[in-house]
Amino acid sequence: MSSADLVIKEGRVAISSSLRSCAIAAKDGKVTWIGANSSAPSARRVIDASGLVVLPGVIDVHVHMRDPGATYKEDFRSGTAAAAAGGVTTVFDMPNNSPPTMDADSLGRKVRAAEEKAVVDYALYGLLTRGSSREIAPLAEAGVIGFKCYMAETTGSVAPPSEDEMREELALVRMAGRRVSVHAEDDSIIRPRISKLREAGRVDALAHYESRPEVAEERAVSRAIALAREARCDLHIAHLSSAAGASDVRTAKRSRSRGGADVTSETCPQYLLLDRADYAEKGSIMKVNPSVKRKEDRLALWRAVRDGTVDMIATDHAPHSAEEKTAGDSIFDRPSGFPGLETSVALMLTCVNRGLLSLSRYVRLTSEGPSKAWGLYPKKGRIALGSDADFTIVDMKREWRIDPARFVSKAKYSPFEGFEAKGAAVYTIVRGGVVMDNGHVDARSRGEMQRPL
Ligand code: DOR
Numbered sequence: 001m002s003s004a005d006l007v008i009k010e011g012r013v014a015i016s017s018s019l020r021s022c023a024i025a026a027k028d029g030k031v032t033w034i035g036a037n038s039s040a041p042s043a044r045r046v047i048d049a050s051g052l053v054v055l056p057g058v059i060d061v062h063v064h065m066r067d068p069g070a071t072y073k074e075d076f077r078s079g080t081a082a083a084a085a086g087g088v089t090t091v092f093d094m095p096n097n098s099p100p101t102m103d104a105d106s107l108g109r110k111v112r113a114a115e116e117k118a119v120v121d122y123a124l125y126g127l128l129t130r131g132s133s134r135e136i137a138p139l140a141e142a143g144v145i146g147f148k149c150y151m152a153e154t155t156g157s158v159a160p161p162s163e164d165e166m167r168e169e170l171a172l173v174r175m176a177g178r179r180v181s182v183h184a185e186d187d188s189i190i191r192p193r194i195s196k197l198r199e200a201g202r203v204d205a206l207a208h209y210e211s212r213p214e215v216a217e218e219r220a221v222s223r224a225i226a227l228a229r230e231a232r233c234d235l236h237i238a239h240l241s242s243a244a245g246a247s248d249v250r251t252a253k254r255s256r257s258r259g260g261a262d263v264t265s266e267t268c269p270q271y272l273l274l275d276r277a278d279y280a281e282k283g284s285i286m287k288v289n290p291s292v293k294r295k296e297d298r299l300a301l302w303r304a305v306r307d308g309t310v311d312m313i314a315t316d317h318a319p320h321s322a323e324e325k326t327a328g329d330s331i332f333d334r335p336s337g338f339p340g341l342e343t344s345v346a347l348m349l350t351c352v353n354r355g356l357l358s359l360s361r362y363v364r365l366t367s368e369g370p371s372k373a374w375g376l377y378p379k380k381g382r383i384a385l386g387s388d389a390d391f392t393i394v395d396m397k398r399e400w401r402i403d404p405a406r407f408v409s410k411a412k413y414s415p416f417e418g419f420e421a422k423g424a425a426v427y428t429i430v431r432g433g434v435v436m437d438n439g440h441v442d443a444r445s446r447g448e449m450q451r452p453l
């Protein structure tokens, strides 16, 4: 073949759930050749991946870039550069912006921000809120990857739709051929608890957990599944955090064969690696919605990751300024969320090294799982001829300590500060372009918007 743009050789390459010693060539953004190292074509750039593992580019379906509306927390450039730094090649941006991404106009504003600044590829969600019905078809037409529905209050002023409205909106999303990601927490359980805890003078971080207990997720997950089933709409449960939620998703997946809605789910490193015992030490830095729960929930989520109940690992990268995260005296005055794009790959590879999950399972959770659920497969989500040349090249042996002061994200703190990681992304490659090389990010705007195929 004629000369390639990029050749990666001497690495072990994750191809359909096994590791093969081979070389890969990319041209015009696509994988154009896979074969023996000794017969690799010439290329403008050659990466020697000896001792490294070449994974399909990591897809993160849950990030908040804060652009437009709160670019002091993050913007499309800083957030996607953080993705590149962490080893993530495609991000799906959430719609709880100011203005919320809820109609063609607000989507247009976001598209322009992303086009101007994105370093890695991206997809955009539209919002389902009160009065969204008439915006669903135009948003789908304009290329949203899917929709997000908040069932409880959270960052941004997005009102959860009533149950009846949600059912109607789900039916319209189905007609538009999209999937709905739900933030499954029950507002009617959370609100009175927050009031009571505030009245009782509770200001500590554990009070956040108490205000958003397991049952808040359980109720919302089962309600979302029931409504999606009735509307026959494909459903995605975002950031699963509890044993009960995972168990409901497992049951729903089993009944899929009897004609139920297609249900997928994600969880995040914080629910797999932290639990209630960590609030005392980490305080409001680990405040996130849904709350981090008990040890038994954490262990149940690991089971769900291993048995396929969880289809993908996302981060819920939700940056706020460090001042906001420590403002005032009460946990209830501080915002929820923290950055995750620069820690997720390393944390999960550390778990692989610890024997908590296999590398092939991890690869599925970050490539094929998300790309199939959201309609990007086979363009993204696998290493194969004709697919996008997106790669996360990792060093499984690299030992290092997480230091948020070095984050590329504007949010330079993390509940994982000081974590001893084993494993790191050393190259991030988007459609054949190297956007991160040994920690150095090339922050040019080369990201492209991804629409369902
Ligand atoms: O902790 C959270 N932060 N959970 C959400 O649902 C929203 C997010 C944010 O946007 O800050």
Ligand code: ZN
Residues within 6 Å of the ligand: 062, 064, 094, 316, 318
């Ligand atoms: Zn989120």
